Amino acid sequence: MASKVEPHILVIFGASGDLAQRKLIPAVYDLYRGGYLPDHFALLGASRTDFSDEEFRQKVVFDNEFFDEDKKAEPKLKEFAKLLFYQDLKQYDGEEDINKLKARLQDLSQQFQTGNRFIFYLSTPPKLYSTIPNALAASGLNEPEGGWARIVIEKPFGYDEESAKRLNKEIQSVFPENNIYRIDHYLGKETVQNLLVTRFANGFFEPLWNRNYVQSVQITAAETVGVGSRGGYYDESGALRDMIQNHLLQVLAHVAMEPPIRADAYSIRGEKMKLFQSLRPIKGEQVAEQVVRAQYTGGKTKDGEVVAYRDAEGVPDDSTTETYVGMKFFIDNWRWAGVPFFIRTGKCLPLKVTEVVITFKNPPQAIFASYDDYAMKCDNQLIIRIQPDEGMAMEFGMKVPGEGFRVKNVDMDFFYRELTTKDVPESYSRLLLDCMKGDPTLYARGDSVEAAWGFVDPIIEAWEKNEAPLVTYEAGTWGPEEADRLWDNVGGGWRNPQASLTEEKHYTKL
Ligand SMILES: NC(=O)C1=CN([C@@H]2O[C@H](COP(=O)(O)OP(=O)(O)OC[C@H]3O[C@@H](n4cnc5c(N)ncnc54)[C@H](OP(=O)(O)O)[C@@H]3O)[C@@H](O)[C@H]2O)C=CC1
Numbered sequence: 389m390a391s392k393v394e395p396h397i398l399v400i401f402g403a404s405g406d407l408a409q410r411k412l413i414p415a416v417y418d419l420y421r422g423g424y425l426p427d428h429f430a431l432l433g434a435s436r437t438d439f440s441d442e443e444f445r446q447k448v449v450f451d452n453e454f455f456d457e458d459k460k461a462e463p464k465l466k467e468f469a470k471l472l473f474y475q476d477l478k479q480y481d482g483e484e485d486i487n488k489l490k491a492r493l494q495d496l497s498q499q500f501q502t503g504n505r506f507i508f509y510l511s512t513p514p515k516l517y518s519t520i521p522n523a524l525a526a527s528g529l530n531e532p533e534g535g536w537a538r539i540v541i542e543k544p545f546g547y548d549e550e551s552a553k554r555l556n557k558e559i560q561s562v563f564p565e566n567n568i569y570r571i572d573h574y575l576g577k578e579t580v581q582n583l584l585v586t587r588f589a590n591g592f593f594e595p596l597w598n599r600n601y602v603q604s605v606q607i608t609a610a611e612t613v614g615v616g617s618r619g620g621y622y623d624e625s626g627a628l629r630d631m632i633q634n635h636l637l638q639v640l641a642h643v644a645m646e647p648p649i650r651a652d653a654y655s656i657r658g659e660k661m662k663l664f665q666s667l668r669p670i671k672g673e674q675v676a677e678q679v680v681r682a683q684y685t686g687g688k689t690k691d692g693e694v695v696a697y698r699d700a701e702g703v704p705d706d707s708t709t710e711t712y713v714g715m716k717f718f719i720d721n722w723r724w725a726g727v728p729f730f731i732r733t734g735k736c737l738p739l740k741v742t743e744v745v746i747t748f749k750n751p752p753q754a755i756f757a758s759y760d761d762y763a764m765k766c767d768n769q770l771i772i773r774i775q776p777d778e779g780m781a782m783e784f785g786m787k788v789p790g791e792g793f794r795v796k797n798v799d800m801d802f803f804y805r806e807l808t809t810k811d812v813p814e815s816y817s818r819l820l821l822d823c824m825k826g827d828p829t830l831y832a833r834g835d836s837v838e839a840a841w842g843f844v845d846p847i848i849e850a851w852e853k854n855e856a857p858l859v860t861y862e863a864g865t866w867g868p869e870e871a872d873r874l875w876d877n878v879g880g881g882w883r884n885p886q887a888s889l890t891e892e893k894h895y896t897k898l
């Protein structure tokens with residue numbers, strides 16, 4: 389990653405919070421130690437809590453549990469801490485506060501010779517996502533003289549299509565779309581980006597990547613964790629809003645979009661938008677047929693005993709929020725006409741795994757069908773492991789050595805880590821660096837966020853009207869059996885990886 393980053397100041401609003409400590413400060417440090425930050429750079433944390441610069445450095449660097457011990461011992465960490473500053477703000481939109489912020493930025497710009505170039509990262513509760521841009525605009529910080537200002541907005545971007553549209557309108561009235569960076573950390577995952585390279589840098593996939601050869605496509609994002617201490621947030625959200633509307637529809641777009649004419653933000657995001665526009669809506673009674681929502685009951689996961697979702701901290705006893713969604717849907721365009729797509733995600737499932745499985749159609753005639761002590765036909769599947777064990781496997785049938793024509797499924801397996809001896813950049817580092825370079829390719833464009841909400845809204849509406857049941861599944865299982873029925877009349881089913889593959893070659897061995 390060659391550095392083309394101009395000098396600037398990164399301002400993190402909500403800097404005393406969980407995300408700043410867990411992800412943002414460690415990501416900026418990784419960029420610093422990797423030599424990606426410009427020589428002229430400073431980070432200003434801002435939130436309501438009173439901290440001196442030193443107290444802030446102590447909290448987010450030296451006492452931060454998300455830096456491992458090795459990193460804590462690095463001399464570079466001390467140098468890095470000197471680039472960090474803090475400004476308390478009592479009300480983000482108060483005139484006095486914004487003037488304080490502006491004065492502080494002027495001082496730091498001079499001290500670090502960054503010019504008037506700012507990234508404003510909103511890591512606050514979402515209700516401030518329009519307040520802060522407006523306050524920045526009132527003080528002219530959105531259009532700093534002779535420089536630039538970019539704004540990064542965390543998830544959730546809106547709560548439905550209407551609120552996303554409202555939010556887009558408000559932010560776009562003070563920042564041009566090209567300077568708005570809606571972050572989706574899945575787009576920072578190497579393997580999600582690699583989906584584009586796999587498809588568009590190799591000639592042999594393209595002829596097969598369509599309705600003529602693909603029987604079905606499934607995307608699974610399974611988590612072993614429950615809601616933990618995030619019950620308050622999660623209960624307002626649920627799995628459809630928390631994972632599908634954003635992360636998994638973005639993954640889907642990489643799997644299913646048409647080839648962009650160039651690998652730039654305009655072309656890639658344009659194709660993704662077309663894909664979202666082609667999603668066939670699921671409405672009214674179709675919701676009960678095509679979407680399964682479920683909530684976990686108590687049970688045992690890989691991490692130990694788990695209490696039922698309704699007994700988790702911050703969750704009402706009578707909550708109807710889903711912790712699992714399995715769905716079947718179609719894409720109405722030439723490439724994918726008639727091909728069923730499946731997405732599922734859930735908390736408290738047996739493994740932490742995100743993968744995409746493309747199942748190809750069988751050959752027209754099964755001539756080896758009589759040798760049935762092995763599979764009579766093979767499953768031609770391409771399994772793209774987003775995480776863990778990033779990589780991909782191709783499953784296909786081979787002749788078993790010896791008499792006759794017995795067929796066995798085998799796999800060819802590639803592990804992404806074999807490509808490099810370096811650490812693969814963490815999502816937030818990669819995405820922050822792109823924003824620093826002014827490249828929004830891996831950020832969600834405003835209209836596509838609205839379109840993604842447009843797809844999930846009718847499902848949520850049907851649930852709110854109770855037009856589809858909420859079922860349960862025991863923590864530690866692969867979800868409710870109702871989700872298996874989504875595959876009726878399609879053939880095949882969910883692919884459940886059998887073990888964490890971290891070290892070994894993996895997956896379902898025949
Ligand atoms: N935490 C995570 O892993 C993830 C978080 N996100 C998103 O990132 C954003 C930040 O997340 P997170 O750090 O967990 O959030 P927090 O709830 O920890 O809030 C961040 C900071 O915002 C300030 N804040 C809280 N409430 C208010 C308020 N009412 N008015 C003004 N300031 C307030 C607090 O600082 P102070 O009291 O000092 O002002 C707090 O430290 C959220 O929008 C979240 O949805 C997205 C993905 C993952």
Ligand SMILES: O=C1O[C@H](COP(=O)(O)O)[C@@H](O)[C@H](O)[C@H]1O
Pocket residue numbers: 611630631742
């Ligand atoms: O955004 C979110 O993502 C995480 C899962 O992210 P991953 O990178 O660990 O797959 C999820 O746990 C969380 O609920 C959601 O808000």
